[in-house]
Amino acid sequence: MAGMYYEDLEPGRVIEHAIRRTVTEMDNTLFSALTYNCAPLHIDAEYSKNSIFGQRLVNSMFLLGLVAGITVFETTLGTTLGNLGFNEITFDAPVFHGDTIHVRTEILDRRLSKKRGDSGVVTFKHVALNQRDEVVCQCTRVGLMLLREQPKEPATATA
Numbered sequence: 001m002a003g004m005y006y007e008d009l010e011p012g013r014v015i016e017h018a019i020r021r022t023v024t025e026m027d028n029t030l031f032s033a034l035t036y037n038c039a040p041l042h043i044d045a046e047y048s049k050n051s052i053f054g055q056r057l058v059n060s061m062f063l064l065g066l067v068a069g070i071t072v073f074e075t076t077l078g079t080t081l082g083n084l085g086f087n088e089i090t091f092d093a094p095v096f097h098g099d100t101i102h103v104r105t106e107i108l109d110r111r112l113s114k115k116r117g118d119s120g121v122v123t124f125k126h127v128a129l130n131q132r133d134e135v136v137c138q139c140t141r142v143g144l145m146l147l148r149e150q151p152k153e154p155a156t157a158t159a
Helices: 025-034 045-049 060-075
Strands: 014-016 080-090 100-112 119-129 135-146
Touching: 014 060, 025 060, 060 080, 060 100, 060 119, 060 135, 100 135
Parallel strands: none
Antiparallel strands: 014 100, 080 135, 100 119, 119 135
């Protein structure tokens, strides 16, 4: 597994993710169609020419999904039990077709799970930047991460 375990995710650790992704017109159009987002700012080039951006914007939900996806290989691949939530999501600058996105993750906090003995709760901060190193999206994400050392099963009494 490439992902990190709870023990590896110490607060203050920063990960510069190796994967970069250039966003295409197809990404934006297909995602918008699949999610029934018919906002003309995403799918109508003629309409968007007269917008404050002068061109189509990449769907912000696609961008958020891309940011989370880019982080998987180096943080949670095979070592997470799931996301518990996303907080403080901001879209700091527009993303357009042809922009290349890269992501930096900082571990903000962690604690052992109160309900499960095999995992802990980790708070990640993801910052996405474009090819000009302009911040385009930020979010905090809370994940339930496996412990490397699984607790031993309690001994059972035998007759």
